Amino acid sequence: MDLDQAAPLLRSMLLIRAFEAALMRRPDHGFQLLSQGEEGVAVGVCAGLTEHDQLLCSGRSIAPALARGLAPGSVMAELLGRSGGPCRGQGGRGHIADPAAGFFGAHAVVAGNLTIAAGVALALQSEGRGGVAVCLFGDGACGAGALHETLNIAALWKLPLVLVCDNNGLAISTPRTAALAPAALADLAAPFGVPGAAVDGSDVLAVAAQARLFVEAARAGAGPAFLECRSPRLATHSSSTRETRSKTEMEALRQRCPIAVLAARLEAVGLMTQEDRMRMEGEAAAAVAEAEAFAEASPPADIEEALRHVG
Amino acid sequence: MSDEAASAPVKLFFREAIARALAEEMARDEHIRLFGQDIGAFGGAYKEFLGLFERFGPARVRDMPVAEASMVGVAVGAAAMGCRSLVSITYMDFLMLGLDPLVNYAAKARFKTAGQITVPVVVKATLGAKGQGVAHSQCLESWLMGVPGLRVVAPSTPADAYGLLKSALREPGPVVFLDHKRLFPIAGDVPSGEGLVPIGSAAVRRSGADVTVTAHAAMVRVALDAAEQLAAEGVSCEVIDLRTLAPLDVPTLAASAARTCALVTVEEGQVACGVGAEVAARLAETIGPLPVARVGALPAPVSSSASLERAVLPDAARVAGAVRRLLRQRGLERA
Amino acid sequence: MIYILTVPGPIEDVEEVRVLEWHGEPGRRFEIGELLVELETHKALVEVRTGQPGMLRRILSKAGDWQALGGALAVFSDGPDEALPDSADGLASIAVDFEIS
Numbered sequence: 001m002d003l004d005q006a007a008p009l010l011r012s013m014l015l016i017r018a019f020e021a022a023l024m025r026r027p028d029h030g031f032q033l034l035s036q037g038e039e040g041v042a043v044g045v046c047a048g049l050t051e052h053d054q055l056l057c058s059g060r061s062i063a064p065a066l067a068r069g070l071a072p073g074s075v076m077a078e079l080l081g082r083s084g085g086p087c088r089g090q091g092g093r094g095h096i097a098d099p100a101a102g103f104f105g106a107h108a109v110v111a112g113n114l115t116i117a118a119g120v121a122l123a124l125q126s127e128g129r130g131g132v133a134v135c136l137f138g139d140g141a142c143g144a145g146a147l148h149e150t151l152n153i154a155a156l157w158k159l160p161l162v163l164v165c166d167n168n169g170l171a172i173s174t175p176r177t178a179a180l181a182p183a184a185l186a187d188l189a190a191p192f193g194v195p196g197a198a199v200d201g202s203d204v205l206a207v208a209a210q211a212r213l214f215v216e217a218a219r220a221g222a223g224p225a226f227l228e229c230r231s232p233r234l235a236t237h238s239s240s241t242r243e244t245r246s247k248t249e250m251e252a253l254r255q256r257c258p259i260a261v262l263a264a265r266l267e268a269v270g271l272m273t274q275e276d277r278m279r280m281e282g283e284a285a286a287a288v289a290e291a292e293a294f295a296e297a298s299p300p301a302d303i304e305e306a307l308r309h310v311g
Numbered sequence: 312m313s314d315e316a317a318s319a320p321v322k323l324f325f326r327e328a329i330a331r332a333l334a335e336e337m338a339r340d341e342h343i344r345l346f347g348q349d350i351g352a353f354g355g356a357y358k359e360f361l362g363l364f365e366r367f368g369p370a371r372v373r374d375m376p377v378a379e380a381s382m383v384g385v386a387v388g389a390a391a392m393g394c395r396s397l398v399s400i401t402y403m404d405f406l407m408l409g410l411d412p413l414v415n416y417a418a419k420a421r422f423k424t425a426g427q428i429t430v431p432v433v434v435k436a437t438l439g440a441k442g443q444g445v446a447h448s449q450c451l452e453s454w455l456m457g458v459p460g461l462r463v464v465a466p467s468t469p470a471d472a473y474g475l476l477k478s479a480l481r482e483p484g485p486v487v488f489l490d491h492k493r494l495f496p497i498a499g500d501v502p503s504g505e506g507l508v509p510i511g512s513a514a515v516r517r518s519g520a521d522v523t524v525t526a527h528a529a530m531v532r533v534a535l536d537a538a539e540q541l542a543a544e545g546v547s548c549e550v551i552d553l554r555t556l557a558p559l560d561v562p563t564l565a566a567s568a569a570r571t572c573a574l575v576t577v578e579e580g581q582v583a584c585g586v587g588a589e590v591a592a593r594l595a596e597t598i599g600p601l602p603v604a605r606v607g608a609l610p611a612p613v614s615s616s617a618s619l620e621r622a623v624l625p626d627a628a629r630v631a632g633a634v635r636r637l638l639r640q641r642g643l644e645r646a
Numbered sequence: 647m648i649y650i651l652t653v654p655g656p657i658e659d660v661e662e663v664r665v666l667e668w669h670g671e672p673g674r675r676f677e678i679g680e681l682l683v684e685l686e687t688h689k690a691l692v693e694v695r696t697g698q699p700g701m702l703r704r705i706l707s708k709a710g711d712w713q714a715l716g717g718a719l720a721v722f723s724d725g726p727d728e729a730l731p732d733s734a735d736g737l738a739s740i741a742v743d744f745e746i747s
Contacts, residue, residue: 054392088425095423104391105424109415115381116416119388119396126370126394146411149381156376311421311429311460311484322712324664324688358689496659496688498712 001205003271006262009047009204010272011280013039013259016063018284019072020235022292023062028080029239032093035063037202037234040258041166042067044207044229045134048215052131054104054124056117059094060166061106064136068103070096072287073294083305084298090306104133111137111144114163118150121161121224132160132218134211140171142180142188151224155192158223162214163189165226166201168233173244189226201231202256232256320470320500326359328469328501329490332476333360333397335505337367340395343480345372346386347399347435356401356437357495383409383434387417387485390432395480403436403489404449417485418460433479434487438465439529439579440624441492444615450528450580450608455487456557456589462510463557465489467531469499471554474508482510491528513560515567519549522634523567525590526577527553530625534577537630546634556586564590565597573641574603575633577625582607602644604637606630648703648731649722649740653685654694655715657746660687662714665707673726675701682742683719690746697741701726706734 016039023029035042042063049055049068057064065075070086078085078096085091086098097105104120107113117135124131141147142165154161165185169176182188186196195214199206207229214225232253236243243250254260266272323331337343345363347355351374354361364372375382379400386398400406406413417430440448455463464479464486466472472490479486516531517538526534531552538548549567553559568574574594576587587605595601609623653663663685676682676696685692700722707713707720721730722740731737 086425086427087423090425091423095419097424097427099424099427105428107416109411112411112415115384115412116388116391118381119385119390120392121388122385123389123392123394146380146384149376149378150384152376152378153381153385306422306425309422309426311418322664324686326688496661498662498664498688 001265001269001271003266006205006266006271009043009208010259010262010266011284012043012067013204013262014280014284015072015287016043016066017259018281018288019066019076019291020062022288023076023079024239030080030092032062032079032239033060033237034235034239035060037232037253037257038166038168039063040204040207041164041201041229041231042136044204045136045164045211047208048212049102049134051102052129053102053215054099054120054131054133055102055136056104056113056120056133057106057136058110058113058138058141059106059108060138061093061096064106065096065103069101070098070103072291076291076295077298080295081301082295082298083301084294088305089301090309111141111146113137114141114146114150118154118159118161121154121159122157125160130219132162132215134162134164134215136164136166138171139165139167139169139176139180139185142185147188151189151192151194151226154224155194158221160218161224162211162218163224163226164211165228166231167228168231170233170237172237172241184228186226186228194224194226196226196228198228198230201229202258202261204258204262231258319503321503322498323469323501324498325469325472325490325495326355326357326361328473329359329476330361330363331501332473332480333363334366336477336480337363337371340480342393343371343395343397344389345397345399346375346382348375348377348401350374350399355399359490359495360399379405379408380411384412384416386432386434387412387430390430391420391428395431397433397435397480400434400436402447403438403451404446406434406436406451409434413485414458414461418458421484422460429483430485431483432485433476434485436487436489437492438489439491439493440613440620442615442617442620445612448613448620450578452487452489452556453580453585453589456586460484461557462486462555463489464510464555465491465527466554467494467528467552469497470501470506471508471514473501474506475510475554477505478507478510486510489528493529508554511555511558511560513554513563514552515549515563516552517548517550519547519571521547521571522549522573522575522638523564523571524548524550524575524577524630524634525553525564525587526550527556527586528579530577530579533625533627534630536627537634540627540631541634546638548634553586559590559593561593561597565594568594568601569598572601573637574601575606575630575637576603577606577630579624580607581610583610602637602641604633606633647724648728648737649700650718650734650737651682651720651722651740651742653713653715653717653719654692654742654744657687657692657715660715662712663687663692665709665711665713665719666691667709668705670702672702672704675699679743693745693747695743695745697743700724700740703730
């Protein structure tokens with residue numbers, strides 16, 4: 001294991017965790033979908049992306065936005081509907097985007113970003129600079145026809161598209177077993193001749209390794225791939241959804257927290273101490289405090305300005 | 312060649328006007344890509360894509376599987392990245408399958424990203440009934456008129472098909488371009504030079520004093536036939552071809568309605584929340600209360616049976632009848 | 647005898663055609679079944695072949711011209727030296743076969 005590789009991933013996950021905790025302490029947090037427990041998926045995937053690539057995601061966008069490198073202050077502002085966000089507060093969590101930074105963005109319609117991502121991949125393919133489109137979505141999107149259509153056209157045209165299914169086993173309250181016939185979601189790609197793999201989503205290094213393989217293959221013209229990451233959802237589906245799981249189940253899931261998993265591994269091989277971790281957590285907290293201050297100082301989204309963007 | 316010869320219009324079939332607009336714009340902008348079913352070597356359901364595949368190649372003229380959600384989604388995603396796209400949906404009925412990427416993404420993108428992403432996509436779909444039955448005959452354009460961020464155009468002549476399509480392919484945002492099954496058999500003069508028709512501009516097809524009759528697409532001809540019938544009875548109709556449904560050319564419509572003080576709207580779709588409903592409401596808001604009658608399809612699906620189709624769709628007789636009733640009613644109210 | 651060649655029909659869904667290509671010049675004699683002229687509709691090609699022998703004498707609608715169904719395309723005669731009338735009114739129609747593709 002390489003500390004140079006692992007430390008930034010840990011920092012990124014710590015930032016996301018601290019960010020979401022701070023967000024939810026605010027009275028004005030609004031309607032949020034948290035990435036708690038699933039940070040390893042976004043962070044692992046982003047580790048292998050370059051400035052030529054575009055990341056798309058679902059409404060669970062906080063980890064993807066921060067992992068892709070958007071400034072925490074601007075992300076906080078966007079989530080709070082303030083004009084300091086990359087979308088001037090007009091998109092919010094459901095639609096936050098910064099294409100210049102390689103974050104083509106979130107789209108809150110379940111499975112709604114999949115065919116769009118195929119179009120983005122087509123454009124990248126024509127540009128010929130080796131750019132890859134990566135689209136994050138949940139297990140909840142796997143029953144949608146849009147996934148079938150996207151796999152089909154991506155395979156036919158050998159699009160540089162990596163589909164990453166963040167499988168936390170629940171579509172709000174519906175367990176995967178009640179919603180989807182296949183147990184192994186990566187198998188959904190097989191009928192199209194698209195390579196698939198499943199990894200433990202709470203092992204950020206495993207996510208990073210497999211994602212990198214698929215992204216580089218797509219970059220080299222090998223076509224699309226499907227990566228299933230099995231991750232633990234440690235919070236409820238959204239800030240307005242009830243928890244349906246038992247305390248025992250939640251306790252077991254917390255053992256799979258990607259931050260705890262990586263920190264334990266680093267400590268076990270002596271690459272990191274408790275003090276190192278506390279220092280990192282302190283740095284994350286400071287960054288988040290700065291982000292909140294930035295967002296609070298940012299004026300709310302303005303209707304006159306917004307109306308000019310209708311088109 | 313003399314100036315006169317160079318500028319003389321050329322008569323083209325409706326499909327040729329579309330193909331010409333596409334060829335010119337694709338030559339002008341190397342990014343433009345077309346997506347559709349049977350638009351490559353086959354040349355399109357109405358041969359409106361003839362020659363484009365041979366000239367521009369398979370990378371720019373792409374046949375797609377029968378999957379409208381991904382057809383629209385791919386075109387929208389590519390356009391969002393700067394590759395201006397046109398996606399052809401053979402029947403407007405099936406645009407419903409692609410409404411999510413069109414309405415939830417393309418029409419929202421500029422707003423939701425505060426202008427970071429714009430989607431220069433044209434969604435071409437074919438309207439109308441021609442013996443193909445309940446799911447292959449619909450005119451649903453009124454559903455799209457109220458979507459902020461979406462433009463909707465519907466030419467009735469080859470010249471306007473050419474000019475509006477060229478304009479649509481230069482718009483920064485999404486445009487729905489609607490042609491019509493029963494317009495493809497017609498031919499008409501098209502300017503020999505570049506003749507863009509601006510989006511948002513209606514055209515007065517026949518001047519008149521007694522009533523303003525609005526129509527679009529295949530109903531323009533029906534309205535003109537009705538006007539001809541009514542002229543023999545001494546009723547003078549002003550027939551206005553809407554050309555753009557969103558945004559409506561309210562100034563042109565209002566100027567006419569202010570003079571005639573009578574409005575009859577004609578559409579092939581349903582009148583409930585239809586094109587005519589919006590025209591009537593906008594004009595009433597602009598010039599004050601106005602006697603209005605809306606003519607549209609009977610409230611029923613359109614069967615493939617010829618007798619049923621004929622009975623459901625508006626014809627010149629029905630339009631003329633609506634005009635007579637409206638004028639009689641207005642006459643009684645004024646007496 | 648002098649004949650008029652008109653745009654054949656009925657052709658479903660067609661109001662007018664464009665003349666695409668003549669397969670002969672005035673003075674050319676056509677035998678039965680020979681391809682005379684190709685017409686273009688909004689969706690198809692129409693091949694017009696002679697249904698009786700005759701000589702093409704004068705083309706009234708040249709390539710690129712438009713003509714309605716039943717409209718005049720050309721003047722034919724049985725023999726080469728028959729004088730052509732000034733107007734096409736009252737002329738018998740030459741028999742033709744046509745194929746739509």
